[in-house]
Amino acid sequence: MILEVRDLTKTFGGLKAIEEVSFRVRHGIILSIIGPNGAGKTTLFNCLTGILPPTKGRILFENEDISKKKAYEISAGGIARTFQNIRVFGSMSVLENVMIGQHSRSREGLFTAILGTGRFIREEDEIRSKALEYLEFAGIRDYADTLAENLPYGDRKRLEIARALAAEPRLLLLDEPAAGMNPQETLELMDLINRIREWGKTVIIIEHDMKVVMGISDWIIVLDHGVKIAEGTPGEIQNNPYVIEAYLGKEEVF
């Protein structure tokens, strides 16, 4: 198990955004979290990445409790994520965005940087060539020197993924990666996510596009009003009457 969530609860005042949710994630799979708007999916991601402290419960990442760690510590510890709305650093180049992703993987301090020591220059070169590899992997290497804000929408989403990968995570969380993409871009995205898994990384995605969810998931968890109502393989979820009733409404959706 790479991740284990035990009785996780997050409340905002009187509102229970997540209520006693537990699940386990096997190493190397693609897990999808689905559920209607307001089901608590993004709140769950925020708890997993340290943006929001959980109200109750434990989050074990590789058997270590991370529920009280800060966001930058969790990132350095091996979990990276993207957001539903694009959050690239617009006024930096595409390459710089990815180099930032490697922040916690490099060690250069203030003084070596100011003095421009050999070690610093070597490390910079290493970071740069690694960043270019990630761009290559995400298929946007040609844009390395473009300002991120000038990228087309779909490529900005790829950049976010490349930047998250640059942090060398073992667990990657993608929040609605296919949102706003056209069918061609969606296909390319599914291919990218599959390649990330083949690379040995575990991926959790929140996604509304059922073609994506059913096409790439090994396991699916369904949330509704902060409660886990079902989990299983895509086949099991498609035929689960509770899911169909609570979330999908009509069977024809699939």
Place this chain on the structure above:
Amino acid sequence: MFLQQIINGLTVGGVYALIALGYTMVYGILELINFAHGEIYMIGAYLGIIFLGIFTTAGLTQYSLPLSLFLTVVLSVLFCSAYGFTVEKLAYKPLRNAPRLNPLISAIGVSIFLQNYVMLTQGATDKVFPHVLPVTTIEFSGITMTSLQIIIIVVSLLLMAGLHLFIMKTRTGKAMRAVAQDKVMASLLGIDIDRIISVTFIIGSGLAAVAGLMVAMYYGLVNYSIGYIAGIKAFTAAVLGGIGSVPGAMIGGFVLGLIESLGAGYLSSEYKDAYAFIVLILILMVKPTGLLGKSEGHKP
């Protein structure tokens, strides 16, 4: 006359730019106008007097003037950076999640506190900066330039170039730019936000210390209230260049210095200080984002 005023303008402009950088970097990262920043500059000037005084008493200045000047600069920068670091930790960090007005009021409080602290410990009267540096005057086709003016212009340009390289090229500099754009995302990429904020205050305060030292040498007099007017002018320079923009603060500082000295030369030197505020009012009316500033879009 014209070239003479240009030289004078570049001298004060370099100083304004160095202080303005501290304003603009902190604003870029915290969206806070650090009104205590002028006081850090004033403390830098006092520290220069104190350390040079100590070295003179200890006989170091007679032994080696360059060494004692070097140590004065280094120690003043270190102490001012420590002041800036401490002010952030004590007065701004606890208010990180408070409404934006609260840290602003805290900044004004710190400014008043530091002024009175220096007044009580150093006295309310002007202090004279020791004349240790031999000042030579260069005359060139009607223009007079002192060696000190050249030093101020060169040092401020070098520091700005260094800062620019630091921000653009180093890992910490990139992290600073990332934090300025999106703190949450930056922290998710493994950047320790608190550390970057501290680095920002340390660098800004260090630059202000150098500015304070150079002005104290240039005018020869230091007083506990000099931080106020210098702070407001540097703030104007930062707004003129576009607050939050580092190159903007550099350009804004020099432009403001030139406006001031040309105004003093051609219009009236009585109103020298007023020009800065006329400029501030005009920018706020005509182009509130400043020369290089961007209009603030949606920040998630």
